[in-house]
Amino acid sequence: MKNFNFIFAMAFVAALTVLFASCKKDMIETSPAEYxxxxxxxxxxxxxxxxxxxxxxxxxxxxxxxxxxxxxxxxxxxxxxxxxxxxxxxxxxxxxxxxxxxxxxxxxxxxxxxxxxxxxxxxxxxxxxxxxxxxxxxxxxxxxxxxxxxxxxxxxxxxxxxxxxxxxxxxxxxxxxxxxxxxxxxxxxxxxxxxxxxxxxxxxxxxxxxxxxxxxxxxxxxxxxxxxxxxxxxxxxxxxxxxxxxxxxxxxxxxxxxxxxxxxxxxxxxxxxVRIRVRHAANINGNITIYLNGVTTTLTKNETIYVPAKTTGNTLQIWECPSGCMWSSFYPSYGTKYKIVSASNNANDLKLVQD
Ligand SMILES: [Zn+2]
The missing domain is CATH 3.40.390.10 (Collagenase (Catalytic Domain))
Incomplete structure (x- = not known):
């Protein structure tokens, strides 16, 4: 069920490492009046x-x-x-x-x-x-x-x-x-x-x-x-x-x-x-990020969301990080409702199924 593109995944890990590093709250107090x-x-x-x-x-x-x-x-x-x-x-x-x-x-x-x-x-x-x-x-x-x-x-x-x-x-x-x-x-x-x-x-x-x-x-x-x-x-x-x-x-x-x-x-x-409904029903408390049709969306636990789709040829990727960031790819059909569930006890192992 999982189709990992390892090159893509590794590039994403690297990119997100930079992103998270840049998002750390800067605690340095600065004087604003010197410029x-x-x-x-x-x-x-x-x-x-x-x-x-x-x-x-x-x-x-x-x-x-x-x-x-x-x-x-x-x-x-x-x-x-x-x-x-x-x-x-x-x-x-x-x-x-x-x-x-x-x-x-x-x-x-x-x-x-x-x-x-x-x-x-x-x-x-x-x-x-x-x-x-x-x-x-x-x-x-x-x-x-x-x-x-x-x-x-x-x-x-x-x-x-x-x-x-x-x-x-x-x-x-x-x-x-x-x-x-x-x-x-x-x-x-x-x-x-x-x-x-x-x-x-x-x-x-x-x-x-x-x-x-x-x-x-x-x-x-x-x-x-x-x-x-x-x-x-x-x-x-x-x-x-x-x-x-x-x-x-x-x-x-x-x-x-x-x-x-x-x-x-x-x-x-x-x-x-033209949208596809996706629900976060996985057995993890954290957020799940999905990517479909050029748009990235993050779902909180139990959240249901409509994401823009194409009428045919959709590739939806699920990404979450608790056990190491990985994408899994699925191919949902427009007009069908889906939920993300845990495929096993491994929190990283998520899959998209009909809802
Ligand atoms: Zn504005």
């Missing part, structure tokens, strides 16, 4: 960075909220994606019609690739409420928007009629990416960015971010549990721009202002109705 910024960096700080509201201000909304049905789970920032076919009504609370239309048209770009409709409303209930204001660019993530009172905004855009077209495009695509359930790409669990932490803290302190907030929004990856993701996409509109001066090895990400190929592909998969 001198270039004018270009200061300008970028002011207009480039967004934070997601569930971790930011307005209220103390918890990541754990949103107890969706099983159908709603199994997605995205896991459990935050809307159902396939969702109509997202967008209501603007202020701003000129010119600015509103620009933002709305950029936002609708997502619907070219995801099975959702994004419509503008001027009255009545709405899923997304946009306000142009001076508190930065930010948004709630996916279905968390449903937890916000209709009288309150769910998204802030620090844009004006004088904002550059690229700023409007970037902010609109990025924040509506959050509204569709996407998290920050630089926090992809596969990202292994060599941050120069004292400089990073100093950089973001310029816009009033605490070290804790920088850790939450910039440095820490999402971890395997809450994320559902592809490989790390440095071209994603959901990544922060990262100047090389903030990393120890010259790594940088430009200010992406368009949807990347992988942004389009991933959102398409996450809103596709």
């Amino acid at each position: 001198v910024f270039t004018p270009e960096e200061l300008a970028e700080i002011n207009e480039n960075f967004c934070s997601t509201m569930d971790e930011y201000d307005f209220n103390d909304h918890s990541e754990e909220a949103g107890n969706g049905s099983v159908e709603e789970r199994g997605t995205g920032a896991k459990g935050k994606f809307w159902p396939a076919g969702q109509v997202l009504r967008v209501r603007f609370q202020n701003g000129s019609s010119t600015l509103q239309n620009k933002v709305f048209n950029y936002a609708k770009t997502w619907a070219n690739y995801a099975n959702v409709s994004i419509v503008k409303v001027t009255s009545g209930n709405s899923e997304i409420r946009v306000k142009f204001g001076t508190v930065g660019n930010n948004s709630y993530v996916g279905t968390d928007n449903l937890n916000i009172a209709q009288s309150l905004q769910t998204m802030n855009l620090e844009l004006t009629d004088n904002s550059s077209e690229s700023s409007i495009r970037r902010a609109s695509l990025h924040e509506f990416g959050h509204a569709l359930g996407l998290k920050h790409e630089h926090q992809n669990p596969y990202a292994s960015i060599s941050w120069d932490k004292p400089k990073v803290y100093a950089y973001f302190a310029q816009q009033g971010w605490s070290q804790q907030k920088v850790d939450e929004q910039v440095i820490n990856t999402l971890g395997w549990g809450p994320a559902q993701h592809t490989s790390f996409d440095v071209q994603s509109v959901m990544a922060y721009s990262i100047p090389a001066s903030l990393t120890t090895n010259g790594f940088s990400i430009p200010w992406n202002t368009e949807l990347s190929a992988l942004d389009k592909e991933f959102i398409g998969k996450m809103y596709s109705g």
Whole structure:
């Protein structure tokens, strides 16, 4: 039943060793005030960075909220994606019609690739409420928007009629990416960015971010549990721009202002109705990570999740590490429900069976 690809497995062990090493919590306390910024960096700080509201201000909304049905789970920032076919009504609370239309048209770009409709409303209930204001660019993530009172905004855009077209495009695509359930790409669990932490803290302190907030929004990856993701996409509109001066090895990400190929592909998969249901029913308490159709998903004990699939030719790999990281490959059929069970007393010996 098991088909180990040893070369692949060994490469993964090596990659994950590096990943886990980079994910260790850095206990070093640093002074944030010693780095001198270039004018270009200061300008970028002011207009480039967004934070997601569930971790930011307005209220103390918890990541754990949103107890969706099983159908709603199994997605995205896991459990935050809307159902396939969702109509997202967008209501603007202020701003000129010119600015509103620009933002709305950029936002609708997502619907070219995801099975959702994004419509503008001027009255009545709405899923997304946009306000142009001076508190930065930010948004709630996916279905968390449903937890916000209709009288309150769910998204802030620090844009004006004088904002550059690229700023409007970037902010609109990025924040509506959050509204569709996407998290920050630089926090992809596969990202292994060599941050120069004292400089990073100093950089973001310029816009009033605490070290804790920088850790939450910039440095820490999402971890395997809450994320559902592809490989790390440095071209994603959901990544922060990262100047090389903030990393120890010259790594940088430009200010992406368009949807990347992988942004389009991933959102398409996450809103596709072609999915396979998988349940973690193995006799181990730890998480199990699966990989199918280019998307990596981690299941907690007893969790049921829907993962994007193809109608034919699916290869699903199961990976878990307690007894040494190994992948096992299985070939599930679309339209069938599956569970992961223990094949023997060896915790590492897992198999996929029909549920
Ligand atoms: Zn953001």
